Structures are given as C-alpha cells and as structure tokens.
Amino acid sequence: MKKVIEEISEVVAEAFERAGYDAGFARVTVSNRPDLCEYQCNGAMAAKKQYKKAPIQIAGDVVAYLQDSELIEKAEAVMPGFINITLNRKSLAEYVQKMAEDQELSVEKTADPETIVIDYGGPNVAKPLHVGHLRSAIIGESIRRMGRRLGHHMIGDVHLGDWGLQMGLIITELQERKPELPYFDDSYTGEYPEEAPFTISELEEIYPTASKKSKEDDAYKNKALQATAELQSGRRGYRALWRHIISVSVTDLKKNYEKLDVHFDLWKGESDAQAYIPDMVQMMKDKGYAYEDQGALIVDVREEKDQKEVPPCMILKSDGAALYTTTDLATIVERMQDFDPDEILYVVDKRQEMHFIQTFRCARKTGLVKPETKLTFLGFGTMNGKDGKPFKTREGGVMRLETLIADIDREMFRKIVENKSVKDKDAEETAKIVGLSAIKYGDLSNQASKDYVFDVDRFTSFEGNTGPYILYTIVRIKSILNKFKAEGGSLEDAKILNAASDIEKKLMLQLSRYNEALTGAFEEKAPHRLCAYIYELSNNFNSFYHETRILTEENEGQKKSWLLLLKTVQRVLEDAIDVLGFSAPEEM
Ligand code: ARG
Numbered sequence: 001m002k003k004v005i006e007e008i009s010e011v012v013a014e015a016f017e018r019a020g021y022d023a024g025f026a027r028v029t030v031s032n033r034p035d036l037c038e039y040q041c042n043g044a045m046a047a048k049k050q051y052k053k054a055p056i057q058i059a060g061d062v063v064a065y066l067q068d069s070e071l072i073e074k075a076e077a078v079m080p081g082f083i084n085i086t087l088n089r090k091s092l093a094e095y096v097q098k099m100a101e102d103q104e105l106s107v108e109k110t111a112d113p114e115t116i117v118i119d120y121g122g123p124n125v126a127k128p129l130h131v132g133h134l135r136s137a138i139i140g141e142s143i144r145r146m147g148r149r150l151g152h153h154m155i156g157d158v159h160l161g162d163w164g165l166q167m168g169l170i171i172t173e174l175q176e177r178k179p180e181l182p183y184f185d186d187s188y189t190g191e192y193p194e195e196a197p198f199t200i201s202e203l204e205e206i207y208p209t210a211s212k213k214s215k216e217d218d219a220y221k222n223k224a225l226q227a228t229a230e231l232q233s234g235r236r237g238y239r240a241l242w243r244h245i246i247s248v249s250v251t252d253l254k255k256n257y258e259k260l261d262v263h264f265d266l267w268k269g270e271s272d273a274q275a276y277i278p279d280m281v282q283m284m285k286d287k288g289y290a291y292e293d294q295g296a297l298i299v300d301v302r303e304e305k306d307q308k309e310v311p312p313c314m315i316l317k318s319d320g321a322a323l324y325t326t327t328d329l330a331t332i333v334e335r336m337q338d339f340d341p342d343e344i345l346y347v348v349d350k351r352q353e354m355h356f357i358q359t360f361r362c363a364r365k366t367g368l369v370k371p372e373t374k375l376t377f378l379g380f381g382t383m384n385g386k387d388g389k390p391f392k393t394r395e396g397g398v399m400r401l402e403t404l405i406a407d408i409d410r411e412m413f414r415k416i417v418e419n420k421s422v423k424d425k426d427a428e429e430t431a432k433i434v435g436l437s438a439i440k441y442g443d444l445s446n447q448a449s450k451d452y453v454f455d456v457d458r459f460t461s462f463e464g465n466t467g468p469y470i471l472y473t474i475v476r477i478k479s480i481l482n483k484f485k486a487e488g489g490s491l492e493d494a495k496i497l498n499a500a501s502d503i504e505k506k507l508m509l510q511l512s513r514y515n516e517a518l519t520g521a522f523e524e525k526a527p528h529r530l531c532a533y534i535y536e537l538s539n540n541f542n543s544f545y546h547e548t549r550i551l552t553e554e555n556e557g558q559k560k561s562w563l564l565l566l567k568t569v570q571r572v573l574e575d576a577i578d579v580l581g582f583s584a585p586e587e588m
Helices: 004-018 043-051 055-064 089-101 131-149 165-177 200-216 218-232 236-259 270-286 324-339 350-365 401-419 424-444 467-486 502-511 514-523 527-547 556-580
Strands: 028-030 039-041 072-078 082-087 115-119 153-157 290-293 296-299 313-316 343-349 374-380
Touching (some): 004 039, 004 082, 043 055, 043 082, 055 072, 082 089, 115 324, 131 153, 131 374, 131 424, 131 514, 131 527, 131 556, 165 200, 165 236, 200 236, 236 401, 270 290, 270 296, 270 313, 270 324, 313 324, 324 350, 343 350, 401 424, 467 556, 527 556
Parallel strands (some): 115 153, 115 343, 343 374
Antiparallel strands (some): 028 039, 039 082, 072 082, 296 313
16 A cells, blocks of 8 residues: 555645646655644745745645645645645545555555565574673564565574684583593594583583683683684584584574574574685685785775774684684675575674674675675664663673573563463463563664663563553453454444544554554664554554543444454554564453
8 A cells, every 4th residue: 555655745746746846845754743733845945945935935835736635634834834734534544444454554565575684693602692692683583574574585594603712612621521522532433423412501501611711721722722723624523513512502592582582594604604715715815805914814995985994804814714704704605696685684783883894895895795785784782781781690790591581571470460460370471472572672662773771670561662561552452352342243344434533533643654664664774663653553542542432432333433443553563563573462
C-alpha cells in the first residue's frame, strides 16, 4: 500500500503545479506541531527566492488548490509560509480499513531487493559471552529481521573470533595439564578421538587461567605464540584440538543465542578467511598497493580530506603474521565471491571505528569490492551500569550474558507473581518472554551509537518506555478481543468507521504510519525509530481505551469498528516486536 505521506505529497505536488510553482518544492513531512496539524509542507519558504514572492502568498496560492482534495480535511497557509494539513477522517478510516484487510499491514516489499551480508554477534570462541557482545547480537538481529520483512536478501554471519592468540593459549594450557594427549605427540599418525578432552566449563576456566599466566610469565607467553603460529601453519594435532575447541564452544554459543532469540544464517569465523589471504596479499603487492615499511607490509589509506590521522593499513607484520585487518579484508574477498552482496554491514562496538575506516578504504583502493558495493559500519555505544561505567557484576567482574538474563528473568518473575495475573505454572515461562523484551527493548530504544545505562528496575517496569509496557498493551487488547469472542462476537462484518473522537483519530493516524516507520527505521538502520513508533502507538491506544467504553457500546457497527481498530493495532504491534526480535505472551 502506498504510504499516507506519499498520497498527500502527490496531492500537494499537484497543487503546487496548478498554482504555477515547481512541484519539486512540495515536500511534505509529518507535522512537528501535532497540536496544530498532522502534516506540513514548508516548500513555500524554499520557493521564495525563485519566484521573488512572499512565502505566505505562495502558500496561499497552493492551499487554494488543496481545498477540494478528498484526502484533506483542512489545508491552511500560516505565517510566514507554512502549509498546515489535516487529514480527512473518511479517507483515514478507509486507509485503516485497507490495512486491516492486508496481510502485510500496508508494508510493501521493496521493488529492488538487495543482498546484504550482516556481520554481527562476533563472539570469541572459548571465551564466555559477556554483555559486550549483547548489543551486537540484539541490534544486528533486529536489522536482519527488518530487512527481511521488507524483502531484502539478508545474510547474517556470526563471524566467530576463532583464529587468534586465545587458541594458542588454550593449547598451551592443555599441554601443561595433559601432556599425554595424542594431540601433542608429533609421531602420532592415527585418528584423533572424536570426543573433546574437555567440557565447556573446563574450557571457560582454561582460557582465563592461561591468559593470566601469559601476562605474568614471558616463557609461557612465547609458548602460546609459538602454538598459535604452529596451529596457523597447519600442525595436525593442534588443528584437531582446535576443532574440538570450536565445536564445544559453538554448541554453547548456539544455546545462548537461542535464548536471546538471535539467529545466524552463517556460522563462519575468522579462520575461514585465512585461505584467501595469500592471493589477496600477492595481488596487493603486484598491483603496487602494498609496500614494505620496516619489514611490515602496508597499504596507505590516508585521504586529503581527513580531519584526524588515519594510519596505514598493516597487512602483514614483520614476522609475516596476518592481523585482524588482514582477516577482515580476506573475509570481504570471501563474501564477494560467495554472495556478491550490494552491501556488507558490520554491527560492532564503535571503539573499533578506526579499524573499519582503514579496512573499508583498503578494500576499495585495492579493488576487493565493486565501486557500488556499500561497506557500512554501524558502531554502537557502551552498555553502562547505573554508575555510568561499563556494566559489571556486583563484584566488579565482567558480567556474563547468562547471568544478566537470569537476573532479569528473576526480577520479571517476581513482578508477575506479585501481579497475580498469570497462573503460577506459567509464570516462569512468561517471565522469560517478558524479560527478553525488557533487555532487547531497553537496548534498541536507544540510538545505537549512544552509550546507555542498563537499568534493571526501569527496563522491567510495566510503565513508561519499556518492552514490558508494549507487551502489556498487546495483552490488554488480546483480552478485550477474547472477551468479545467469548460472548459469541465476530468481526467478520466489521467495518472501520470515521474516527468518533480526536483521540481515536490520533490513534488511527499513528496506525496508518506503520509502513513509513518500518521503512524509515530500516533505511537509517535505526531500530530505535521503530521503538519510538510503537511506544507512541501504545500510548495512543491506552489513551483511547481509557476514554472509550468499547464492549458496552450499544451501536453494534461502532463497537465492531473499534474492535477491528484494536485488532489492527495489536497486529501492528506484534509485527513490529517480531521485527525487533521479541514476542508477547498470552497473559501477563
Ligand atoms: N570478535 C570481535 C570482538 O570480540 C568482533 C568481530 C567483529 N566483526 C568483524 N568483522 N571484525 O571484538
């Protein structure tokens, strides 16, 4: 369905033309003074110069041609030259009716679908998931779902950190503990065991121990570096061990991402890109992009316009080792080859911005991507505790994701039981569903690039701009509709009537903007815009509900119209939260 704002824009453009002005000035926006009007056009001010006329006169000329439009109830020229527009109730009701009949709730699939690889999650194998990885997963998942909802071909890749020093550290520590394992025996030529020689909890203890030791003991650190190099150059036993580490770790990661309702199409890792490095480096040398500097191989990526210094991109260290950047470049080669995407989007901590500036510039300069391939960095801010510092456990340690989720679920459970709204046996399940909304909405409702405070009390509240409030609104509508149904009611012949009050019109107006909110949020890669939309929609619904006695309305047609309106609000809210990455319970 065409967006309401597009329909108005067309009418206004035609009026500009009929009044003798260029239609290019007829840009319509949602009003920033909703107390005065619903939509506005400021084109008369912009047209002043070209026509050497007072804007109010231009606005007046245009408005004269808007009076007979079926879409518009009122169009006014207001000093110094605004055109204020109010929608006609009948056409608004017709629009909402069409939404109610539309499977897609007015959202049109894109006319030119793009292939977009989205790189998010980014966990490091053998290290527990901590809250630092939460934002990437939540934001990335939501953008993937938005894109898919709009008809794009989204390919989500978890891009595991599975190739660095942490692998050498784990191998070294294992060797200290269990030197008798065949993986360390160079003369061993048989098959290696299928079963890993450690569990996930052992693995999670081994890594920090090894990491600590390497900081205190140089010999240990050198051993780990050596093991890393040998693993990377293909030592058989180490490769076998490494595969165990990955498989044990990935099983655990999958479980955790599942809990977050976060999904990936690809479980590739940094290691998968290694095969692409030699040819890529050779090409960069052959074409003269890469040159040696103090033994290292680098590519300049400075640009004239740079405000701050962008250091050269280091491709190989002086000992020939590849770096994080090398791996990311090789991953681009791999992705271009596998998918030839229109865009590669990275959802990563904004503190890695410089790394991505360098990587993107180097990829462009050396022709790893096509000129039209978009490379986008969506950098997110830090999740802080109430003290304004990065979120920690009470003891000051790094907060594990599992702990955070468990804390929220416990708090949610307490509230739900206190409310006595759900049967005890369902309370735990409900707490999990609502808890997830608290975490995800708490994150997504902030502009991604900003730091935010993770406030358990606020996020789990049933009131205010929170996930639980949105779910509460949905559940409330469901219960009204269920009551109606239980009394034998049916909405089969329901028809949306003109808004009977200002508050109802406001609700319909907000509802009619869903397609705009969703496409806008995706175009700007800004889930917070969709959150703001559903928060407003929920508020509009709750005010409407507050002042309207729906189920006791005697006029059947009016009652059914309201119920169909509610049903459509519910469907839009459910569609939107699905896109954001969470869902609503039956009761709460
Ligand atoms: N594993 C990295 C980290 O924990 C994040 C990876 C981000 N993605 C990328 N293509 N570099 O910091």
